[in-house]
Amino acid sequence: MNGKKFNSSRAPQAVGLYPHARQVGDLLFLSGVGPRIPDSKEIPGVTLDDNGVIIDYDIAKQCHSVFTNIRYILEDAGSSWGKIVDVQVFLTNMKEDFSTYNRIYAEYFKENQPCRTTIEIKSLPTPIAIELKIIATI
Numbered sequence: 001m002n003g004k005k006f007n008s009s010r011a012p013q014a015v016g017l018y019p020h021a022r023q024v025g026d027l028l029f030l031s032g033v034g035p036r037i038p039d040s041k042e043i044p045g046v047t048l049d050d051n052g053v054i055i056d057y058d059i060a061k062q063c064h065s066v067f068t069n070i071r072y073i074l075e076d077a078g079s080s081w082g083k084i085v086d087v088q089v090f091l092t093n094m095k096e097d098f099s100t101y102n103r104i105y106a107e108y109f110k111e112n113q114p115c116r117t118t119i120e121i122k123s124l125p126t127p128i129a130i131e132l133k134i135i136a137t138i
Helices: 059-076 094-108
Strands: 004-006 021-024 027-030 046-048 054-057 084-091 115-120 130-137
Touching: 027 059, 059 094, 059 130, 084 094, 094 115
Parallel strands: 084 115
Antiparallel strands: 004 021, 021 027, 027 130, 046 054, 084 130
16 A cells, blocks of 8 residues: 555545555545534535535635634644645636635634645535645655
């Protein structure tokens, strides 16, 4: 097997067959992390219609939630927020959400300033507006 797998009991369960993180050498690679609430399908700030289609969402609430989930995974794998070296951000609405996301990101990464790439995508596997992929040292 290529590296040690980690799953956090404090983070939402993966939506597929993959670990929350995998350590290879002194690097920790996190799978895509969204804002879902652990042990729930609830997504902070999201209103869905009867068919599960997004009616409205609050990107600020989703940002705070996804950052909390990332912190849990990092800590439970033996790393920490300050050891993040690279962030890939996936937004479903760059035009509407980037400024709010960027402001909140700056609050969380004031001390540690990892490399970052922000990508707009059409959709994510669950009705969320943001997902992050992280690389940290361990």
